[in-house]
Structures are given as structure tokens and as C-alpha cells.
Amino acid sequence: MTAPIATRPPTTNGGQLWWWLPRLSILLFLAAIITLFWYLERSDREEKHATLISDMLWLEQNLRFLLHHNEDLFGRFDPQRIGQRETFQAHVAPVIASNSGVIQVLWLAPSGERLDAYPPVSSAPSTETAVAQAGVQRLAGSVAHAVYGPPYPVGGDWRFEVHVPIFHAGELAGIVVGVYSISRLLADGVPWWIAERYQIAIADPSGQSLGQRSNITEIDTDNAYQMPFDPPGHGLILHAISYRSATPMAGRVIIAGLTFLAALVLFSLWTLRRHVQGRLAAESALQNEVAFRKAMEDSVQTGLRARNLDGMITYVNPAFCRMVGYSAGELIGRRPPMPYWAEEYLDETRAMHEKVLAGQAPSEGFEIKLKRRNGEIFDALIIEAPLIDSQGRHTGWMGSVVDITERKRVAELARQQEERLQASARLITMGEMASSLAHELNQPLAAISSYATGCRNLIAAGAPQNEIDGAIAKCQEQAQRAGRIIRRIYEFVQRQEPKNESCDIGLLINDLIMLLDGDARRQRVRIQREIAPDLPVWQADRILLGQAILNLMKNGIDAMAQTEEAARVLTVRAASFAGQVLISVADRGCGIGAETAAQLFEPFYTTKQEGLGMGLKICRSVVEAHHGRLWFETNPAGGTIFHIALPCPTT
Numbered sequence: 001m002t003a004p005i006a007t008r009p010p011t012t013n014g015g016q017l018w019w020w021l022p023r024l025s026i027l028l029f030l031a032a033i034i035t036l037f038w039y040l041e042r043s044d045r046e047e048k049h050a051t052l053i054s055d056m057l058w059l060e061q062n063l064r065f066l067l068h069h070n071e072d073l074f075g076r077f078d079p080q081r082i083g084q085r086e087t088f089q090a091h092v093a094p095v096i097a098s099n100s101g102v103i104q105v106l107w108l109a110p111s112g113e114r115l116d117a118y119p120p121v122s123s124a125p126s127t128e129t130a131v132a133q134a135g136v137q138r139l140a141g142s143v144a145h146a147v148y149g150p151p152y153p154v155g156g157d158w159r160f161e162v163h164v165p166i167f168h169a170g171e172l173a174g175i176v177v178g179v180y181s182i183s184r185l186l187a188d189g190v191p192w193w194i195a196e197r198y199q200i201a202i203a204d205p206s207g208q209s210l211g212q213r214s215n216i217t218e219i220d221t222d223n224a225y226q227m228p229f230d231p232p233g234h235g236l237i238l239h240a241i242s243y244r245s246a247t248p249m250a251g252r253v254i255i256a257g258l259t260f261l262a263a264l265v266l267f268s269l270w271t272l273r274r275h276v277q278g279r280l281a282a283e284s285a286l287q288n289e290v291a292f293r294k295a296m297e298d299s300v301q302t303g304l305r306a307r308n309l310d311g312m313i314t315y316v317n318p319a320f321c322r323m324v325g326y327s328a329g330e331l332i333g334r335r336p337p338m339p340y341w342a343e344e345y346l347d348e349t350r351a352m353h354e355k356v357l358a359g360q361a362p363s364e365g366f367e368i369k370l371k372r373r374n375g376e377i378f379d380a381l382i383i384e385a386p387l388i389d390s391q392g393r394h395t396g397w398m399g400s401v402v403d404i405t406e407r408k409r410v411a412e413l414a415r416q417q418e419e420r421l422q423a424s425a426r427l428i429t430m431g432e433m434a435s436s437l438a439h440e441l442n443q444p445l446a447a448i449s450s451y452a453t454g455c456r457n458l459i460a461a462g463a464p465q466n467e468i469d470g471a472i473a474k475c476q477e478q479a480q481r482a483g484r485i486i487r488r489i490y491e492f493v494q495r496q497e498p499k500n501e502s503c504d505i506g507l508l509i510n511d512l513i514m515l516l517d518g519d520a521r522r523q524r525v526r527i528q529r530e531i532a533p534d535l536p537v538w539q540a541d542r543i544l545l546g547q548a549i550l551n552l553m554k555n556g557i558d559a560m561a562q563t564e565e566a567a568r569v570l571t572v573r574a575a576s577f578a579g580q581v582l583i584s585v586a587d588r589g590c591g592i593g594a595e596t597a598a599q600l601f602e603p604f605y606t607t608k609q610e611g612l613g614m615g616l617k618i619c620r621s622v623v624e625a626h627h628g629r630l631w632f633e634t635n636p637a638g639g640t641i642f643h644i645a646l647p648c649p650t651t
Contacts (some may be wrong), residue, residue: 312333
């Protein structure tokens, strides 16, 4: 038997909450972890950006201070003294060597003529640069203040100039021009710790880098800052890009730990979810299985009762409750004597109960009488089996109880019906035998009459008393003989069990042949007898067994009604063989067809128009009642042979 496939139980509102809650918790946990990581990353970036701005402001201020300091140095030049070449170099050389970003200093006349330069100028500037420088010179002289010129390329470097006008006695005495190299300015003005953090560059308004200082090529383009580079101005931009720094080891360890813990929590939740799902599926399957078995138990009509080793009831099914009339609550937990035990059979029931608990109950079951709640006694067939748990331990007994009251009633009715049929068959046979038995009774009755007449004659003649007594004794003997015949006929028609009495099979068959002799002669049938002389004396009911053999002989005679007269021979044999007495009745009739053979021993089946169909059925019952066997076979000479095998009596 296959259990139905387990299905997911319907989800209630509470079930939906418990189904969504762990998923929602996992999502919230993941969102919290991601938010934490995002917040830490964002805080770190903001902190780095704030530090970058602070450093850039400091750097811009430092460069501005450096440029203003150089302006002050240039403005302090004495025009009369720097006009001498040695004095000019003595004033300028420290400025160039002091890491101020200045790589060259020029001394120009008010007209713009170059009077001196340190170091000397190696090549003339381009026309465009010269024009720009002249403009800056004029502007510086007119505003009497230091003016920065636009950047210009020289070789692979970019430079810019600062023009500082020098006045003497209120007149423009000349212009000191400081030439800055942007690369040198960055190298001198950017501290090493700034260079370790950022890439510092000076770019023109178009974004072209004019010079930069960078120690590491890997940069973080997301963290950059730029600000105007004024002075010198002209759209220059001081640009800084943060290096991509590695996350600190502690932070990496914390992040790795949080990631590991988050993964562990997720794995735990996933495992727990699978465990819960498996458990829910198992519970659902168990519920379906319980419902299936409950429906199956409710549908069966066989009562089931479980008891532990002490005889206490631990389980009853609805069929058993209906059978005895008690509810499961009234029976479970009860110990002997049980309320359904009949008081009339209490000792027998208790003895069987003890036998079951001792493991000695019949494996094929036993019948016992139980009592319903309304007091009705019923017959029950109980089959007990050991109750074994999952550990293989014997924990009690499981009994199946079947109410066989109706079955026994039907069997009793069938038995009574069969007895009535047998009685009817006997009556019919008796009628048929009556004419044959008449002469049996006539003989003793005639003898009695003769002996009585003789006694009267002897008395009238004054015969001696001993002669009269002998005649009276013979008369009495014949009367007893007639009485025995009448009594056996009476007993034959009664529904009584077969009697065991000494029976000589040979004499019985001879008597039966004599009874049928007249009938055989009328039907022109010759009866042949082959009786072995050494047949044992057998304990049997002579009347019933004789009736069976007589019926077979009569059937054989009737079966030869259509047989040629010369072939009408009925052969009766009796012999002892292999511990059995074998009796056979062979006729030369038409035989028995296959269809008739299949139903020959069934009740009320007959091939005779006047028959009842009970003769062979009764014959077989009589033979089986004597522990024998009745069968038939085809006679090789034509017709049928009926055999009776009776076990020989033990000596």
C-alpha cells in the first residue's frame, strides 16, 4: 500500500508571517551590513577629502608665502649696487640656492633692456614670450608693484616670471625679474609628506599639466581637489589628486571579520531555513500519513486492540469500540478484567488472556465469547501478534478481533440444513427400502406366528413344558430380531451421530446384494460379487455405511437402463490393500460426462427425473464421516466405477 504524496499545508495568516519573517530578517541584515560598509567607506572618503582640502589650503598658503618672500627679497635690491655684476650675483645666488623655486634672476633697465642675468641667459625667448614679458614689465613699472607673467614653455619645462619694479628717489630705477620653474617650484615648495599623499600639479585653464610632483603612479581619481594658483594667476590651477592608499590592517581585519561573521550568520540562517523547511515538510507528510491511516482505520471492520506486556490496553480502533460498545477513552488504560469480558466465561477468558501474555496464543487465532455493553454475548475470533517498536523491542501485543457471531450462525444453519437434507434423503431411501425390508420383517413375524401357533398346538396336545419353552424362546428371539430391525430403521431416520459397531464388510455387502436382488432381477441386471475372504471387522455405523453402498449399487443398476441386456452387469468388489479397505461398484452404463462430473457431488444436482440430487452428496458425507474417501473413474469396459476407501482398523 502506498501512502499519498505529501503536499504543503494551506498557509494561514500566521503561517505567512512566519514564512516571511526569516526572509525579511535576512534582507534587513544584509541591508544593515551593506549600509555599514557604505557608511564607513563614505566617512573615510569624506575624511580623506577634508584632509585633502586642508592640505591644499596649507600648500597654497605655503607657496604664496614663498612667492611673497621672494618678492620681498627682490624688492630690497639696491639699484645702485646690483648694477655691479659681482654685487648682483652675490645678492641673487643665495636666492636661487635657497630652494625658492627661482632658477634665474634678471636685472632690467626701466626701458626693458636687460642689464644683467644670473645665471646667464642661454637663448633668447620667443617673440610671443618677449612681447608678453614687455607688457608685464610695463605693467609692473606703471603699478609700482610686483606683477607675474603668464607661463611659457622652455624645453620640457614651463616657467613664469615675477617682475618687481625698483624705485630710487621716486623714479623707476629698474625691474628685477625672477624666473620660476614650475617643476622646481613644486619640488621646492611642496613638502615631502604632501608629496607622499597626493599628486600635486599646476595646470593651465585648459587643464594641461604644466608641472607636477608625484611619487606614486596609482592615484584615486575620485578624491581630487583644485584651487586657483594666484599668484601667479593667469588662470593657473593648483591641482591635487589623492593616492590610492591601502586600507589599514586593523580596518581590513575588522571588515574581514564582519564579512566572515555575516557570511556565517547567513549560512546559519540558510541552514536553519532548510532545517525548518524539512521539518515542516516532515510534519506535513506526517499529518497526511496520520490522516491516511486514520481514514484507513475508520474504514476497516476488523477491531484492533493493542496491549502492553502487563495487559493494559494502549490502543483501540473505532471498529473495536463499535464491536464492544465502549469508547476509546473508556478502554485505553484499563487492566483486566476488561468490561467486555463475559461473566459467564470469565475463567476461560482470563486463562486465554494469561496465555496470550505468555506468548502461547495459537498463531491461527482463537475463538472466545465477549460481551457488548448492552449485555449481548457474541463470538469473536482473535488473532494476536507481537507488538515490536522501532528499536526492535517487544512492547506488547496487537490483536485483531472479528465478530464471527453471524458467521457461526450461518454455519450452524447450514449444518442444520444439511442434517435436514440428510434426514430427507434417509426418509426417501427408507421409503425405497421399505418394500425390500418388508420381507425381512415378514420372516420374523411369520416365524413368530408359526411359533405361537406351534405353542398353542403343543399346549393343547399336553406337550412337555420344555418343548413349549423352546418354542416360546424361538418366538421371543424372532420378536427381538424384528424389534432390532425396526429400531435401526427408526434410528436411521433420526438426526444422530454415526454409531460405531462391529461391521463385517463382506457380510454387509452380501446383505445389500440380497436386498437389491429383486430390483436387479426386475431390471435384468446381474450382480457379480468379488469379496476378499480376509476383510477385517471394521468399526462403523452399519446402517449408514450400508446406505451409502446401497445407493451406489442402485445408481449403477439405474445407469444400465439403456444398456444392452447381455452387458447389464454390476460388479461389487471388496478387498484389503495398503492398510485400507477398498470397495468398488462398477456398472456398464453410459458413463459420466465431463460437465456432469464437475457437479456430481454438489447438492441437488441429479441426472434422474425423479431424483433429489442428495444421494451422492450424502454418500460422500457418510464415507468421510468414517474417515474414508469416495471418488469415481471411468470403467475401461464402459460405464463408471465408484470407489470407497476406508482406513483399516488399528489392532
